[in-house]
Amino acid sequence: MAALTATALGACGGPDPSPVPPPPSATTATSTPAAPPPTARACRTDALLVPACGVLWGASAGGFSAVPRDRALKAWEARTGRTATVFHTYHRGDDLFPSPSEIAMTRDRARPRVLLVNWRVDDGVTWAQVARGAVDDRIDRWARHVRRTYRQRFFLVVRHEPEADVDQGAGSGMTARDFALMYRHVIERVRADGVHNAITVLAYMGSEKWLAQPWWQDLYPGDAVVDWIGLDSYVSAEPGRYHYGGFADLLDRAPVTGGGGFYDWATTRHPNKPVMVAEWGVYHRVGRRVDKAPEFASVLPELRRRPAIKAIVYFDTDDDAFGDRDISVDSSASSLAAFRRLATSPLFDVTLNDP
Structure with a gap:
């Protein structure tokens, strides 16, 4: 059994992990209170990478720059x-991952990490085509690569943030139901191919517009193929701007038609699933100087109020895909100082346990 402790920089790690057996059914995942752990050693992850206490701390750094993600992180x-x-990374289509640099990052004895990989497996085809087997060769080739090169547990997101690409038109191949069938087919194929160390995450955008759509519930592919429920969500640090608010606002966005927010939906409809904030960040317009300290200070109180959240993963970039949002934690000295204070919390002292 390999137990790797993820604490503040400079902590010691354990030995390299050994081969892992298949995890238990996804339906066994549980959500337990995320109280601060008494010691890092006592706060360990289980077979589905769910911490018994505390919250996994993660990031994707480098954003849309050309800097390799391992160096940026x-x-x-x-x-x-x-x-x-x-360690959050992104792949698409025929990419074979984990890559050598990603593997090296997760085998760093002094800095233990677990991969969270977004895979756009549907690159070049529709969701309906994937569900019918159009990229089975792609899936099988990737599965052979994983079986040959990587035995550690890792998080796998299949086609994150599907909402904006839903097309409910007849024959589009991109309906919400098509997405659910695609997701289920991919995971069932991966497992049939002998990949049992992939812990699955379904990552939503969770915005007000999409939550109100009549098809939104149809995106869910079933508890048997979903281990964690993920949310990608951001807030603005500029008063009066769109999505201005703290960490609670990020979690509680509700349908424009009324009703409960995303966190309430996840914990009510899927109470046995841990929640991952798979992408989060605080932004302001590029070129502005705005203090993000209040938003960073709001994180810990909300995590203590919301025990289903078992992981938060920051997306750091000083220039987003649209070229108008700075999501970096160090856009000002006060912002970085506040984020560093957040990072010192013992809530994030979690031991990666890979039996």
Whole structure:
């Protein structure tokens, strides 16, 4: 049994992990109170990477720059003062992953990490085509790569943030139901191919517009193929701007037609599933100087109020895909200082346990 402790920078790790057996059924995942752990050693992850206490701390750094993600993350960890226990990366189509650099990051004895990989497996085809087997060769080739090169547990997101690409038109191949069938087919194929170390995450956008759509519930592919429920959500630090608010606003966005927010939906409809904030960040317009400290200070109180949240993963970039949002934690000295204070919390002292 390999137990790797993910604490503040400079902590010691354990030995390299050994091969893992298939995890239990996804339906066994549980949500237990996320009280601060008495010690890092006592707060361990289970077979589905759910911490018994505390919250996994993670990041994707480098954003849309050309800097390799492993180098960007190491620099981000140095700035923020804590190892990102969850290392978030992105792949698409025929990519074979984990890559050598990703594998090296998760086998760093002094800085133990677990991968969170977004895979756009549907690259070049529709969701309906994937569900009918159009990319089975792609899936099988990737599965052979994983079986040959990587035995550690890792998080796998299949086609994150599907909402904006839903087309409910007849024959589009991109309906919400098509997405659910695609997701289920991919995971069932992966498992049939002998990949049992992939812990699945379904990552929603969770915005007001999409939550109100009559098809939104149809995106869910079933508890048997979903281990964690994920949310990608951001807030603005500029008063009066769209989505201005703190960490609670990020979690509680509700349908424009009324009703409960995303966190309430996840914990009510799927009470046995841990929740991952798979992408989060605080932004302001590029070129502005705005203090993000209040937003960063709002994180810990909300995590203590919401025990189903078992992981938060920051997306750091100083220039987003649209070229108008700075989501970096160090856009000002006061913002970075507040984020570093957040990073020191013992709530994030979690031991990665890979039996």
